[in-house]
Amino acid sequence: MDSNLLKVFVNVANKKSISKAANSLKYAQSNVTSRIKQLEKNLGCKLFHRVPSGVILTHEGERLYHHAVEIISKIELAILDMKDMLKQEQLVVASTESNAVTRIVNFLLNLHNDFPNTQLELITNTTTEIKKMIMDYKVDIAFISGVPKEEELMVLNRIDEELVLVEPFDEMAPNVFLSFKKGCAYSGFAQDYIFEMTQIEHKKLEFGSYETILGCVKAGMGKSILPMSIVEKLRFENEVKISKLNKNALDMPTCLVCRKDNIPKIVEYLKSVKL
Known part of the structure; x- marks a missing residue:
């Protein structure tokens, strides 16, 4: 099969549009269309449905997609290996927002200093999306939160995080749990922990930044569970009430992983690098 x-x-599957894929690949739209038709003819099945907004994968297309990506x-890895067996030409790094706040800058700076010819790219998102x-x-x-359960992943390095419960100083916090946006690994574990501790269901509010979460805790809007490293990095250690959690009950290290x-x-x- 032609790679x-x-x-x-x-590219068409990712863009969900033949015209957008053509622009991305710098091909004529007719060229992209003919190549998709050629692939469909080779496989003997239809790969895309046409919809008003563009195209979407058929059932057969979805099955092919995962094989094609792999x-x-x-092939790209083999080409890089053949170019230079010892050189890491590029490295795409993903990180949770919590890790990005506390240590990703130093990690990337050290990586750049030690491998100045390696092209680095950083993507931040939640553990689920990463x-x-x-x-x-x-x-x-x-960098993800928690030890991965997926058999395809291996842990290269890890940082043991000290998790703490943060609450407002001067008033009783309402039964509201302040969480990072959907997909944050701390959120589900932390809500379960708080329920076991209080036997009270907490309303959940999601935010897009840890600084906002801590600011809202300080203002008395609720409570949260976060790594102590974030609290210290954002300089809230004297602004909120902090209670250390039992590590046996809630252990969420930050792990550096790869396939x-x-x-x-x-x-x-x-x-071996110190994180």
């Missing part, structure tokens, strides 16, 4: 056809197919990734990206080969390494079949060339460096 170039698969690249066009994946094939393309392995896991999807690394499983789909869209990132090379990722077992897509291990970076600088793996030994990543395993």
Whole structure:
């Protein structure tokens, strides 16, 4: 099977539009259309449905998509290996927002100093979304919250986080749990922990930044559970009431992970670097 056809197919699937994929690939739209038709003829099935907004994958297209992504990734990895067996030409790094707040800048600076010829790219998102990206080969390494359960992932390094309950100083906090946006790994574990501790269901409010969460806790809007490193980094350690949690009840280290079949060339460096 022609890998170039698969690249066009994946691009159209990601863009959900033949015209947008053509612009991205710098091909004529007719060229993209003909390549998709050629791939469909080779496979003997229809890969896309046409809809008013563009195209969407058929059932057969969805099955092909995951194989295509894996094939393309392995071909690109093979090309990089053949170019230079010792050189890490590029590294796409994903990080949770909590890790980005506390340590990602120093990590990237050290990485750049030690490997100045490596092209670095950073993506931030929630643990849930980051896991999807690394499983789909869209990132090379990722900082996630918690030890991964996926068999395809391996832990390269880890940081044991000290988790704390933060509450307002001067008043009784309402039964409201202030959380980072949907997909944050701390949220589900923390809500379960608070329920076990109080036997009271807490209303959940989601925010887009940890500084906002801490500011709202300080204002008396509710309580939250966060890594102590974030509280200190944002200088709220004297602004809110802090209670340490039992690590046996709630252990959520930050782990640096990669796919077992897509291990970076600088793996030994990543395993030994101080985070």
